[in-house]
Amino acid sequence: MKGMSSPLPKIKKPGWQGILALVSLFLVLLVIVYAFIFLKHDPTLTNLDHRLQGSSLQHPLGTDQLGRDVLTRLLLGGQQTMGFSLLALLVSLVIGVPFGLISGFKRGVVDRIFMRIADGFLSFPDTIVAIVLSGLLGAGISNLVLAIVIVKWVSYARLVRSTVLSESQKDYVLIARTNGLSSGKIMRKHLFPHIVGHVLVLASLDLGKIILLISAFSYIGLGAQPPTPEWGAMLNDSRPYFQSKPELMIYPGLSIVFAVLLTNMLGDYLRDHFDVRKEVRS
DSSP: OOOOOOOOOOOOOOOHHHHHHHHHHHHHHHHHHHHHHHHSTTOOOOOGGGTTTOOEEEEEBBTTTTSSSHHHHHHHHHHHHHHHHHHHHHHHHHHHHHHHHHHHHHOOOHHHHHHHHHHHTTOOOOSHOOOOOOHHOOOSSSHHHHHHHHHHHHHHHHHHHHHHHHHTTTTHHHHHHHTTHHHIIIIIIIIHHHHHHHHHHHHHHHHHHHHHHHHHHTTTTTSSSSTTTOOHHHHHHGGGTTTTTHHHHHHHHHEEEHHHHHHHHHHHHHHHHHTTTHHHHO
């Protein structure tokens, strides 16, 4: 029926800034993922005879304090930082989006239980909760990812729930209910398209925060453990050599900044692309 069609969110034409951010982020991920194809050095093999060397054909970015190739560790460290950040984000989405969708549409006991859980998590800053959970679970990148997921899924569930609560009161949903559409079809065909834009914007901005969290926690010893290469851990390992060889800290530091900058640019692009701010104001 014509009256049952749901009004889809407005989508703007992509701008060059967003396309540039998307292409750059894709290329960075591509290089990081396929780094093992063209890298010939073992990222964990130490060789004290070649420690703290400068740039050369064999070691384009030099070697670190243990004689390990910096470029190899930088790219494979990107696999750890970016890979586990994406994993934490995806798991948070897989848990939070369905939970928020069901909670907002069904309401009742499920919604009340979710709100109590959400209120408990939101009583403290995300970083503090993640630190406590990481300390309880123990040091390690897998435990850190689990702690981030436990913290982050609530924000996606709340976002989806609020959007569903707003949309479920509109005429097209009421008409769909009247015509006998099942709850699953209503959520999938009518409500889900309205939450995609909001979720993508939050996810793209959250990716930068998760990258910073993983890097920061690895820096203080709660994330990746030696000798695993990871950008935050590389920063920590290079601290004693900052004055004599500052590039050991500059390379991973710039990598973190560049990755977070690209994700924020992508988030701004998606926000304008889906016209999220205008839709929220209306």
